[in-house]
Amino acid sequence: MRIRPVGAHALLLDCTAPADTAEAVADIPEAAFVEAWRAELWRRRERGDLIAVEIVPAARTVLLDGLPDPTTTAEQLTRWTSAVTAAITRPNQADTKAHAHAEAEAKSHAGTNAAADVHAQDHNATAEDRADDGADDGVDDGVDDAADVVVPVTFDGPDLPAVAEHWGVDVPAVRHRLTSTRFRVAFCGFAPGFPYLTGLPAELALPRLATPRPRVPAGSVALAGPYAGIYPGASPGGWLLVGRTDLVLFDVTADPPARLGPGTTVRMVVA
Secondary structure, three states, X not given: OEXXXXXXXXXXEEOXXXXXXXXXXXXXXXXXXXXXXXXXXXXXXXXXXXXXXXXXEOOOEEEEEOOOOHHHHHHHHHHHHHHHHHHXXXXXXXXXXXXHHHHHHHHHHHXXXXXXXXXXXXXXXXXXXXXHOOOOOOOOOOOOOOOOEEEXXXXXXXXXXXXXXXXXXXXXXXXXXXXXXXXXEEEEOOOOOOEEEEOOOHHXXXXXXXXXXXXXXXXXXXXXXXXXXXXXXXXXXOOEEEEEOOOOOEOOOOOXXXXXXXXXXXXXXXX
């Protein structure tokens, strides 16, 4: 990770791995580092450890704007680098530390919580098994996470056959893959409220159209490179269209205007 000054009150975190990066770190996708830094910086800001007006993730960078003292912030970022790297390279260890305090507080009513946890874990495992065995698309997969935004999708995009051909499967398998993936908004860009969704395996990355369409309808669900995305408004676009949703993604009168902001987890279901 490299830190670059941007103007008088901003810093840019470049998550592109330098040539001399250790192999264990170099193999990790840059998007994973971007998400780890975004999550850590938001957490630090909520705790009061970081003063920043804007934290803006992108494909390979995170922009910190509105810093009262960029030099001091850069020193803080350097100290936090090892924790962010550990969270990615040793997730189990990082999770253990992150949940240690919560587990200590839970000891006073461990019996009740333990029973609930076991029930939840069994329920989730059963649901995942059903999904792996080919459960119907659009049916609740049993994962109880109120933070997920559910996006109802009509899978009738003109590029579905092309996606199936690229992936070496049939169209129903494409639909099943998309509805069984838990996506996360890595960043927004291209157009206001356009979410770049990560979660698909790297080997399923897709090429963009050779010639972009002059107009893609609002609500179009699309794939390109390693990302899925949803067009918040009508615009030109070169992504492969697999479906459409009626969910409103951007509303200037809402707070926040973007329905799917960075860090949001997303589930697609059959409309």
